[in-house]
Amino acid sequence: MQLNRKNLLGLEFLSAQEIKLILDTADNFKEVLQRKIKKVPALRGVTIANVFYEPSTRTRMSFELAEKRLSADIINFSKATSSVKKGESLRDTLENIQAMKVDIVVMRHGSSGAHKFASEFLEASIVNAGDGRHAHPTQALLDMLTLRGKWGTFTGKKVTIIGDIMHSRVARSNIWGLTKMGAKVTLCGPPTMMPIDVDQLGEGGVKVEYDLARAIENADAINILRIQLERQQAKLFPSSREYFEVFGVSPDVLKRAPAGCIVMHPGPMNRGVEIAQEVADGPQSVILPQVENGVAVRMAVLFLLAGGQAEDEEIAS
């Protein structure tokens, strides 16, 4: 099994075998991160541009670290300090970056589909580090690596994703990845935050449940999403306090889930809104291991894509 791809745009384009390959490779990269010298020469001579049109702490640092661990040369771009301020378009920006002989572009952009658009004219590989509300594949992959590390398999496992599903690229990527690997996904959140296309998500579909206690009563893991205040045009719930009362995961709510239920959150957390302090820092939480796995997953993705090939790619990515 090999990853014969140029880009990573979203998990919906990958097969279960390809996802497994990335996770297996990431598992082996985890060992590299335990070494005294946490650096391997695998991507020596490869240049990677980190192009971030939206703010990010974890994803950006995690990508940067992954790139450095693989000995790639990196250049960084952030919207605030670039010529985007002078009105340069996305296409012009990317083509100029590519003209500097960049092999891989890691991009985050506020518009869904920005990466698909870029992949149509860029020769460099594109890694999606989040596009609008569409996809955040490396986050889903690190969530899955964390879960697989605990479970060993996805088959028959139940994962409940709670919160602002509509605005969440993390949710979409998780849905595609998990269902492809054989897990069952339940979505839970305010009806105003369910996407219209919910019945088209995931391989084999997903379950929608509006009652939090019912949604988690059989869950092997829950993934609590951040309430994305910056993506909301209209108020979709009355207040943060009311949201916490109904959909926030408190210690009492968590008691309704099975004892071994794993608690995940992609960060950044709004403590006291979607997740209670005690749950975030509790024994069931794997929020920090998720971040740790992020570096290994991104190393795997970059390493595999660096050896990818553009030809015979019929579907987008």
Added chain:
Amino acid sequence: MKKLRKAIVLDTSQLHRTVTRIAHEIIERNGGTRDIILVGIRNRGVPLAERIAKAIESFEGSSVPVGALDITLYRDDIQMISPNPLVGKTEINEDISDRVIVLVDDVLFTGRTVRAALDELTDFGRPKSIQLAVLIDRGHREYPIRADFVGKNVPTSNNETIEVLLNETDGEEQVVLCDIVASEDETKVGKRSALEKEANRKTAGYKKNARKAAPAKRKTGGKAKSKSGSAKVTKAGAARKKSRK
């Protein structure tokens, strides 16, 4: 590319005796087992290292630790291969500083695999010394590397390859000499020699029909091979549907 077996280099009992002899030589050279760590190079170096460790334990009564080294990330041709080879796990659970490392591999060929292994090992610490044990030395060195313990020297031509077959990885126990015969679609691709591809496959950890390839990759032809050029070559390789494990 096909490999036609033409001669048995070591049969099952010769193979076992050779491993036992290497184990004796390691103890003899080092005056015992103190400080020794055996490190097998993936894939077939690992079961060989385990066998040597078992043999050493049976004569000396003391066990020696065994590690596994995956050199994929240290290959010198990784930018030339597409898609990238599979990454295996490196497992060295001991601190290697001030220890005597005995690297174990099945076949010593160009020396490039050993070069990569040395680079990787030194990233783990500063061993007192590194020794090299190989089951077969088939010649054709491209780097100034020699083995300290050799099971058997087998002079080969570039159209030949050595297959080391072990129960753990291949379900049979012998070492055979093979002729490399290029199949039709590969002669069309040209450029990269069949041997090189064969060698790549080995270090990449690929296993086709549980067979064994030459020990080290060979970088033939110009260095400045275009990315698309090498991509085309491996496309044919990818079509062969390689599977791992």
